[in-house]
Amino acid sequence: MLTSLSLRLRVFLMFLGMTAAVWVAIGLALYIGLGRAAETGVAGAFTFSGILLFFLSLAIFTGCWFLFDTNVAKPVERIAAAMRTRAHAGVEVSVDQNEARYLGDLGPAVAAVTGELSKASEDAEGIVAEETARLAAERAHLALLLTEIPVAIVLVSPTHQIMLYDGQAADVLKQVHVPRLSSSIYDYFAESELRPGFEQLTEARREVDVEVHGTKGNLSFQLRLKKLSEASGFMILIDSTNARMAPEAARPLIYDFDLTERDTEKAIENCSLSELSFTVFDTETTGLMPNKDDIVQIGAVRVVNGRMVPGERIDQLVNPGRPIPPASSKVHGISDTMVADAPQPLEAVADFHEFASESVIVAHNAPFDLAFLQKYGKVAGLEWPHPILDTVLLSAVVFGSNEVHTLDALCERLCIDIRPEVRHTALGDAEATAEALCKLLPILTSKGFETFGDVIQETRKHGRLLKDMN
Known part of the structure; x- marks a missing residue:
């Protein structure tokens, strides 16, 4: 009535x-x-x-x-x-x-x-789809042309952050570590050998040849450094003989030219959300007790400029050095046989530590997964100074603390489809969390939380949710 x-x-x-x-x-x-x-x-x-x-x-x-x-x-x-x-x-x-x-x-x-908004969006999406298809075709054509050039190409910003690499360069960088947009080029090539080469570049001398070593292993690379004339930054040409790509392998062209305008000296709390690089990860374990259990899988992806970066990911099985309980295997599907030849936890965590360098670490119910990383990091002498974001808390900021904030509930609200076969796999859950993060970031900005400091201050109001989930 x-x-x-x-x-x-x-x-x-x-x-x-x-x-x-x-x-x-x-x-x-x-x-x-x-x-x-x-x-x-x-x-x-x-x-x-x-x-x-x-x-x-x-x-x-x-x-x-x-x-x-x-x-x-x-x-x-x-x-x-x-x-x-x-x-x-x-x-x-x-x-x-x-x-x-x-x-x-x-x-x-x-x-x-x-x-009405949906109708307008459908009309706009049709126009955008046509333009996107055209740009994608041009990008694919450019990537194909680059693969015909007998060198691998990396572009770095004036602050020596990677802002573009092609498929051949990705293969070269991968010999040192997983290639990462926005990461320092010195994560891959010895700074003591490469920096003097950059310093030799002037308006009069725009090219320099240098031989440098990788930061890992006994690898040596012949590089040609070029100072960009029409844009700020540098081009690094690597002899393609260092690449080991199969002819049929995918040859992506990965870039983010917004990195040329980033202020790397700005304090993290004053950085806008769009300026940050995120490493989104998840783990699968032998159980729910970080002090007693061990990692059996690490999955991670990177988010730069509000989108997941293709190819920049970790999907690593881990040998816990102990039998995996059948109850745990029933959840994530990982058996003792699958991890028999996998690296030990200390090695896998060290690789993830490097993969996540100079980024914000993101997880769903982060205290649980971070407890495992910190346990192994303490043994290996690794520190975790990375800023942390938890999508449980971001969900509470956007949708209110009275809602359910499990990963499944969050993905349902954001219309994110998690395929059953990848649910409760480390990479599958990391990708779902990353997709949720990409959709939450613009909503947070629209609510007035424009900087990382704004978001952290607001998430602290919902900290009790993490205690309830553990």
Whole structure:
């Protein structure tokens, strides 16, 4: 019946009912209290009435708060989160009209707006898709042309961060470590040998040949350094004889030219979310006790400029040095046979430590996974100075702390499909978490959390959620 009334009339009736309830409580308290006057005296009767009135008023206000929170506050919060998700993450969402039944015309109005927005988005997406296809074709053609050049190409920013590499360069860099956009070129080539080469480049001398060693192993590389004339930064040409690509192998062209404009000296808390590089990871383990159990798999991907970088990932089985309990194998599908020839935890964690260098580490329920990394890091002498983000807390900031914040629930809200065969694999869960992060970042910015410091300050308000999940 109330749903047929206007919203303003419902609010008026709510306050009218609350006022009536208070007056009834006052009358009831006085009636009961004065009925005891013969036993306790007038002063005692009024004291009893006051105490009774306090508890009756508390019950009335608690009931009103519960009704308001259930029928107004929570639905409004969910509608706001849904609208931001639709507007900034491009996710198709629907408003639960039954839940919004006491909000007057707000539910239908929001549904109408999202419907029109969807139509407009479909029209725009058609135009964007055509342009994207054209750019993708040009990019593929450029990548194909680059593979015909008998050198591998890396572009670095003025601060020596990698901002482009082709397929051949990726193969060369991989001999040292997984190639990573935004990472320092000195993570791959000895700084003591490469930096003097950069310093020789001037307006008069725009090319320099140098021989450098890799930062790992006994590898030597012949490099030609070129100072870019029409853009800031440097080009590194590597003799393709160092590459070991199969003819049929994929030859991606990976780049992010926004890195030329990044201020690497800025404090992390003052960096905007779009300026940061993220390493999103997950682990599979022998059990749920970091002090007793061990890692059996590490999966990680990198997110730069709000998108996952193709090819920059870790998918590593780990030999825990002990039998994997059948109950754990039933969850993640990893058996003793599968990890028999895999590296030990210390080696795998050290590789991940290098992969995540100079980035923000992200995980879903991060304290659990980080506890394993810190355990092995302590033995190996590794420090973890990386800033940390937890998508459980980011979900709470965006959707409210009263919602369910499991990875499955978050992915469902953001329309992220996790294939059953990759759920509870380290890489599959890491990719799902990374996709969620990419959709959450623009929503956070739209809510006014523009810097990393803003986000961290807000997530601290929801820290209890992590305690509840562990």
